[in-house]
Amino acid sequence: MAPEKAVGAVAAAALSLALLTYFVGGFNRKHADREYREAVRKGRAKRGVIDAIGNTPLIRIDSLSEATGCEILAKCEFLNPGGSVKDRVAVKIIEEALESGKLVQGGVVTEGSAGSTAISLATVAPAYGCKCHVVIPDDAAIEKSQIIEALGATVERVRPVSITHRDHFVNIARRRAAEATELAARESSTRSSHVNSKVQNLELPSVFPSDCKGGFFADQFENLANFRAHYEGTGPEIWEQTGGKLHAFVAAAGTGGTVAGVSKFLQEQNPNIKCFLIDPPGSGLFNKVTRGVMYTREEAEGRRLKNPFDTVTEGIGINRMTNNFLMAKLDGAFKGSDMEAVEMSRFLLKNDGLFIGSSSAMNCVGAVQVAQLLGPGHTIVTILCDNGIRHLSKFHNLQYLAEHGLTPTATGLEFMGIS
Numbered sequence: 001m002a003p004e005k006a007v008g009a010v011a012a013a014a015l016s017l018a019l020l021t022y023f024v025g026g027f028n029r030k031h032a033d034r035e036y037r038e039a040v041r042k043g044r045a046k047r048g049v050i051d052a053i054g055n056t057p058l059i060r061i062d063s064l065s066e067a068t069g070c071e072i073l074a075k076c077e078f079l080n081p082g083g084s085v086k087d088r089v090a091v092k093i094i095e096e097a098l099e100s101g102k103l104v105q106g107g108v109v110t111e112g113s114a115g116s117t118a119i120s121l122a123t124v125a126p127a128y129g130c131k132c133h134v135v136i137p138d139d140a141a142i143e144k145s146q147i148i149e150a151l152g153a154t155v156e157r158v159r160p161v162s163i164t165h166r167d168h169f170v171n172i173a174r175r176r177a178a179e180a181t182e183l184a185a186r187e188s189s190t191r192s193s194h195v196n197s198k199v200q201n202l203e204l205p206s207v208f209p210s211d212c213k214g215g216f217f218a219d220q221f222e223n224l225a226n227f228r229a230h231y232e233g234t235g236p237e238i239w240e241q242t243g244g245k246l247h248a249f250v251a252a253a254g255t256g257g258t259v260a261g262v263s264k265f266l267q268e269q270n271p272n273i274k275c276f277l278i279d280p281p282g283s284g285l286f287n288k289v290t291r292g293v294m295y296t297r298e299e300a301e302g303r304r305l306k307n308p309f310d311t312v313t314e315g316i317g318i319n320r321m322t323n324n325f326l327m328a329k330l331d332g333a334f335k336g337s338d339m340e341a342v343e344m345s346r347f348l349l350k351n352d353g354l355f356i357g358s359s360s361a362m363n364c365v366g367a368v369q370v371a372q373l374l375g376p377g378h379t380i381v382t383i384l385c386d387n388g389i390r391h392l393s394k395f396h397n398l399q400y401l402a403e404h405g406l407t408p409t410a411t412g413l414e415f416m417g418i419s
């Protein structure tokens with residue numbers, strides 16, 4: 001065969017093979033896609049990380065149920081892909097922002113968060129084609145900012161100051177979103193007026209790349225998307241998983257989104273369901289719920305020079321009213337101590353194999369207090385917000401606890417007055 005004919009034959013064969021591979025591949029892809037859609041329809045498969053959020057298991061905590069004579073049930077929010085209850089909030093905040101046009105693909109979501117919400121935003125933002133920038137107080141557990149950076153978000157660690165200070169981490173996060181939006185506006189006007197963008201960029205120092213498509217401040221404390229995540233998600237799931245047969249719900253509050261969304265939903269289904277707050281040391285919410293006053297003079301944020309809270313628990317306790325907390329329907333409040341939270345975490349680890357974070361432990365302290373108030377025979381639901389891995393440098397660090405006089409010593413539930 002002439003060389004040019006041989007080359008032609010090889011090219012034709014290669015083309016046929018490529019077409020065959022393409023069509024067979026296409027068939028396989030279509031087939032796989034059909035199989036996948038069928039699996040989704042039958043509830044066996046989920047589409048992407050977003051669909052894997054929520055619908056967490058509700059488990060019975062055997063040790064606490066047996067000790068109190070109540071059914072103590074806990075929603076395993078630590079099983080969300082981003083590791084906490086805040087995944088639901090991150091999804092809702094981003095989806096509502098995209099729907100309203102306040103956030104666009106390629107934009108950056110900013111947040112001032114001591115950890116969990118930031119991790120959740122960093123986890124889900126890429127699934128929406130967005131970026132994430134987080135401002136975090138520098139006394140928060142170091143593993144949290146390491147995780148956020150590993151997820152591809154940018155992190156600013158700042159000195160903890162009062163919320164009234166312009167450089168409080170929440171205020172810086174709000175500012176960063178405005179900067180990103182201004183940067184995007186300048187870039188777009190620069191492009192349309194053909195001005196040298198490098199020169200313009202110098203006028204606005206920014207932590208964001210010049211191709212950023214604007215910023216959106218997640219604002220988990222005031223943004224009611226947070227409340228709606230629980231009102232439309234966590235609350236209805238608890239109602240369904242208990243068959244509506246529960247007597248009480250209890251949780252601590254950081255932003256107040258969880259306790260507000262769940263309490264409002266449950267009380268709308270059945271006004272007899274009692275909803276309670278459990279409040280850590282240094283928080284003013286207990287006073288607000290039980291006495292109508294937000295805080296004592298010495299607790300007022302803005303008066304404290306450094307960290308406004310005196311607790312080892314993270315993510316819970318606050319000394320100001322938030323839009324989210326205002327939505328809560330509460331029948332009462334309890335106080336929990338750091339020692340009780342530490343002891344509870346060790347008790348649940350030993351007896352139930354539950355390795356939980358500090359706010360989850362405080363919630364379980366609350367569940368036992370509700371059981372003691374209502375007496376045996378009641379079903380009480382609480383939240384396991386995140387797991388212990390997030391807390392290795394503080395709450396689950398014996399040396400750190402010893403330095404703060406919090407070495408656990410209990411053999412049972414004696415710290416809750418149960419022998």
Ligand SMILES: Cc1ncc(COP(=O)(O)O)c(C=O)c1O
Nearest residue numbers: 116253254255256258315359385
């Ligand atoms: C670990 C953890 N648990 C509990 C909470 C409190 O939840 P909420 O903000 O819904 O009151 C937070 C809030 O940041 C948190 O990070």
